[in-house]
Amino acid sequence: MDIIMIVKAIILGIVEGLTEFAPVSSTGHMIIVDDMWLQSEQFLTKYVANTFKIVIQLGSILAVVVVFKDRFIDLLGLNKLKKETIESEKRLKLSQVIVGLIPAAVLGVLFEDYIDKYLFSITTVLIGLVVGAILMILADRFSSKDPMIQTVDQITFKQALFIGFFQCLSLWPGFSRSGSTISGGVLLGMSHRAAADFTFIMAVPIMVGASGLSLLKNWQYFTFEALPFFIVGFISAFVFALISIRFFLKLINRIKLVPFAIYRIVLAFAIYIVYF
Template sequence: MTELLTIILLGIVEGVTEFLPVSSTGHLILAGRLFGFHGEGQGTFDIVIQLGAILAVVVLYWRRFWHVLEGLLRGDKGAIVFTRNVALGFLPSAVIGLFVYKGVKALLTSPTLGPVVVAIALIVGGVIILLVEKFVKHPPEGSVETMTWRTALGIGVVQCLAMIPGVSRSGATIMGALGLGTDRKTAAEFSFFLAVPTMLAASGYDLLKSHEGIGEGGWTAIGIGFVVSFVVAMLVIRWFLNIVTRHGFAPFAWYRIAAGTIALILLAII
């Protein structure tokens, strides 16, 4: 497989999985192992191309973000609460991420340990999603603006679990939100909004640490992956909201369990 085709396929994997509770980073690690794309360059590539998917959120929800900005300038309570909640949700991962960065990067770049951790995390996460879907009650639809600061901060704490490859940032935030009494649609949308500062910070910090070792070829790969993930994520986000509103998250849980099991089998063979 040519390097260009590998980069395009990885960009598609990122765009499809970033906002699904299946772990985009975990899928990139497994796909990188399958395609023979691993090492220091892969770690930075996996983190930074996620900005393409994040840009899709900004484009699709630009009116929402613009109204929040206008509201902040007017001192609107809803806009202030929205901004506060996103900031509180982001805060725990921003603090903890500084201390665990090296360990996480080591897992991301390990061609042996990383894929095994991902496979196990996929299975465990799938089981947790099924348990949350079965036992947690689903309240009437709300919004990010009606979410309490305690709920937003609690979701942010749960999001930190996603620093383990394979856990899924969106999965952790959505399940955390459901467990704290948020409805499905609001949980999914808050996960989208929370991804913007979280992934901007993660990508910026990684680039600050690793930019000297990327090289011209690495930047080209990141650029292509960025564009592909952006286009694919634009198509996936609306579809995902329709699925979870109608059918919940169980389909993604069963997928995680199946994917993790198959990954463990393949890793034992290859």
């Protein structure tokens, strides 16, 4: 494999890492880079290219685990030294995360074939980008100036469930998981940071499950020729997702969602110009 392919893997990893958890739709961005970077390579068949996307997505997921490692240790009850303190405090529970996962998980299983067949197109992604942007603008417009829920530990089971319903919107490509769930959390009276924290925590199990199954189905494409491409992409996605998540969490309460919504509309316009 030549140096050009390594550079392409790095760039694709950067795109995935920077966009997977920001409310800008990684799907919309990957549509652009698909034709520019993947389809031009002979050894990258459709199946190898799709496997690569799964691999770099796992790199982004690992970044979330690193950022929230203490939180996941608490959720899984693995921190024995702090167990008594954790039990005596109001803390986010694993059961609340599971409740938030149920709606999208059920719909995803029931309509997986339909989504894959009918919703993965440039037109549907454009619709998702624009409608998702409108939702984000409305969320900021009607958000409370003094949210009652300031931290993820204050989330109730009811709020977790309703955020799960908002996550169902992300089954439409281009809508963005973080864009839909953060908007939902804000509309439910949560601060942007609390909604973002819950979004990232909730994303890990559902993405690991979906990516893990896809990886098992495509294991045969981990050829000696493709392996360096996969490894470099994974590392690149991990590093830039780590940077992106930490930067996003520090700023979200201050900049809120409207700047991301404007960017999505500009992106949709750019994709429309390129493809239509």
